[in-house]
Amino acid sequence: MSKKLGSGALDGIRVLDLSRVLAGPWASQMLADFGADVVKVERPNTGDDTRAWGPPWLTSADGKPTGESAYYLCANRNKRSITVDLGSTDGQALVRRLAKEADVVIENFKAGGLVQYGLDYESLKKLNPRLVYCSITGFGQTGPYAARPGYDFLVQGMGGLMSITGRPDGSEGDGPIKVGVAVTDVMTGLYATVAILAALAHRENSGEGQHIDLALLDVQVAYLANQASNYLVGNEVPQRMGNAHPNIVPYQDFPTADGYMIVAVGNDLQFGKLCQVLGQAEWAQDERFATNASRVANRQSLISLMRRLTVHRTTDEWIAAMEAVGVPCGPINTIDRVFANEQVQERGMQVSMPHPLAGSVPLVANPIRMSASPIEYRMSPPTLGAHTENVLGDWLQLTASDIEVLRSQKAI
The missing domain is CATH 3.30.1540.10 (formyl-coa transferase, domain 3)
Structure with a gap:
C-alpha cells in the first residue's frame, strides 16, 4: 500500500502508467481521480507525445506560453511524473523495481513491444504475482492485425463508426465523417478503467493479478451498441442518416x-x-x-x-x-456556450487547479458524483519529471545519492 495521498475510493492503490497519448492516460487519470497514486513514466527530455501537440498552450499570468499543451492537460491531472530511459538497462531495471511495488501497470506499446525490456506481463508477473497489467493496443495481442499500429481515426473507420456518421448518400455534403472527439480512445480508456477495477476486485477474492488485453478495434465494435444489434438482428447494414435516429422519429x-x-x-x-x-x-x-x-x-x-x-x-x-x-x-x-450554460456551471464541470508554471490551469471536471468518496482534485497535470526524486524515494526508498547515481547512468 502506498503512502496516503488522499481519501478517495482507490486510496492506497499504486498505478505505474507506462502509456502515452490518450486511451491509457484517460484510464490512469480516472484511477487517479478515484484516489490512486498514479506515477506517469515518461521519456527524458520529450515525455508524453501529447506534450508537443499544440497550440494551444497553457499560458502564464503574463501571457507567455508555458510549453504545456492543452491536449496533454486534458488527461493527466492527479498524477506524478518521472522520467526514465526505457532504452537503458538501468532504466529497465528501475521500472521493474517500481512494478514490483505497484498494484496496476498500464501500457500501450505495440503487441510484444515490452518483451525486449523485460517489462511485459509474463516478466513482471514473476516479480509481482498480484499485479494487474493492462495492455492497450490498436488490435489486441492476438489475430492477424496484432502487429499493426492503431490510431483512433483509423479505428473509427475500420470499426464501422464512420459508416454511420455523416450525411446520407446523395445529400449535400454526404460522405463518412469521424466524430469530433477521439471517442474510440476515450471509450477504450473507460473500458480499461472498468476492467482494472474488476481485476482488482478479483484479486481481493483470489489474491491473483491478471493480464488485461484491450484493443481499440474491439472497443469500437462493442460500442456500436444498437447499430450493431440492428444489423445482427435485422440483417440490414445501417447507413449514414445525418442527425436522424435509425429507430426513433422525430x-x-x-x-x-x-x-x-x-x-x-x-x-x-x-x-x-x-x-x-x-x-x-x-x-x-x-x-x-x-x-x-x-x-x-x-x-x-x-x-x-x-x-x-x-x-x-x-x-x-x-x-x-x-x-x-x-x-x-x-x-x-x-463549446463556449457549453461552459457558459447555467446547468453546466451549477454542476461544476469546469475546475481550476494551481499550476507551477501558469499559476492556475482550467480543466474539465470528472462527471462522477460519489457521496462517500468524492473525486478529489489533488494535483494539476505534472510538468515533465517533476516528481522523479519524490516517487523514487516514496516507492523505493532511494536516497539522494542513489538517485544521483541513476542520473549519472542516464537511467533517469
Missing part, C-alpha cells in the same frame, strides 16, 4: 428562424405534446404518425412537414414552448 435537428434545434421525442406521449406545440394536434391520431413504428415507416413525410413549421420561430422560442409541456429539446451549443 429524433434529430430541425431548422429554426435563427439556427437549429434538437427535438428528441422518445415515446408516443411526448409526440402528442409536440404536435400540440406545433399546432398540429391531429398528427397524433394520424395513422401515419400515431406510433413510433409508423413514424419510422413514414419518416420523410413527417420530417418534411415539421421542417416547414419549425423555421417560423426562433430556437429559444421553440425550446421554451416545448420545455413547458415536457418535450425533450435543446440547442446545438458551441
